[in-house]
Amino acid sequence: MANPTSRTRGAGSPARRTLTAAARAAAKRTASKRAERVTGDPAAPSRKEAAAKKTPRRPEGQESGPTLVIEVPDGWDDPPEPSLDSFDEDEPEGKGKEDGNGDGDGDGSETRSDGGAGSGSGGRRSRGRLLTAILTVLLIAGLVAVAVLGWQYREGQRAEQAREQALTAARKAAPVVLSYDYRHLDRDFTAARAHLTGNFRDEYGKTTKTVVGPTARKYEGVVKATVVEPAAGGTPAASVVSASPDKAVVLLFVNQVTKSTQVSGPRVDLNRVRMTLDHTSEGWKVSAVDAL
Structure with a gap:
């Protein structure tokens, strides 16, 4: 069982x-x-x-x-079941930004387009600044060149004016400075000093007082100087060696006729004289005389 x-x-x-x-x-x-x-x-x-x-x-x-x-x-x-919304929220941040308007490629291209436009604007600004700098440099260079040329032109004009004035002053001064007459020495020496300036004026006064004056009175000396003139007539023989607005050097051909008790008749000396002149407040004055 x-x-x-x-x-x-x-x-x-x-x-x-x-x-x-x-x-x-x-x-x-x-x-x-x-x-x-x-x-x-x-x-x-x-x-x-x-x-x-x-x-x-x-x-x-x-x-x-x-x-x-x-x-x-x-x-x-x-726990709640997953839904499509949760998947949308968990999408990568970069993709969400790209697909903000439902089309990631569209926004990306717009961003690149904006970047390109920004780069183009920056490039145009850079080129504009470069062009402005170049034009500024060229303008400054042009102004400097104009200033230099203007200064050179003015200096040239002043130098040319100095040549003419110094040459005229030298032709007038040479006969007075290189001539004298024992009968009126003081008057002749005073007239000569009026054409002189600087140290040369002082030296001339000492020399004429201590040497030339006593000798001329003793031997009754008379010296008459003239700037040589061409035989056919014209401007006396004188030329400018160098000239600036403040100084000039003139070369003259001077004939001196000397009479005294020491010689039987007049004696003629053919001299070449280099005369230096300075521009002063009273005009062009002789600062040196050298016999060549």
């Missing part, structure tokens, strides 16, 4: 299957009520039901272990 107790305890006994089914039904009802309290939807399936659906049922012939009923704690809420 078979043991009923062992049959009842077997895995496939009807009594055990009934208890297991009852426990599952009770767990489903409990989970359904809690889901209704949380979500307000009595038809919302519980986590346990979802797990039961996913778990494959064992064949009835296999032995099953004890059933573990897990009660869902109060306030439990299933």
Whole structure:
């Protein structure tokens, strides 16, 4: 005779299957009520039901272990399912910026276009500054050149004017400075000093007082100097060696006729005289005389 107790305890006994089914039904009802309290939807399936659906049922012939009923704690809420909005929010920041208007390529090209325009504007500004600097340098160089040329022109005009004035002064001064007459020496020496300037004026005064004057009185000397004139007439022979607005050197051909008790008749000396003249507040004056 078979043991009923062992049959009842077997895995496939009807009594055990009934208890297991009852426990599952009770767990489903409990989970359904809690889901209704949380979500307000009595038809919302519980986590346990979802797990039961996913778990494959064992064949009835296999032995099953004890059933573990897990009660869902109060306030439990299933995690929200992912949606398309969440994926949009998680997109890379760079891509979102590129696709701000729904077309990433369009915005990118606009950005590059703006950069190109900025570079073009900067390049035009740089070229404009460079052109302005070049024009400024050329303008300054032109002004300097004009100033230098103007100064040279004025100096040339002054030098030419100095040549004419110094040459005229030398022609007038030579006969007076190189002539004298023992009968009126003081008058002649005074007239000569009026054409002189600087140290040469002082030296002339000492020489005429100590040497020339006494000798002329002793021998009754008379010297008459003239600037040589061409035989056919014209300007006396004199030329400017060098000239500046303040100084000039003139070369003259001077004839001196000397009479005295020491000679039987007039003596003619043909001399070349180099005369240096300085421009003073009183005009051109002789500052040196050298016989060549």
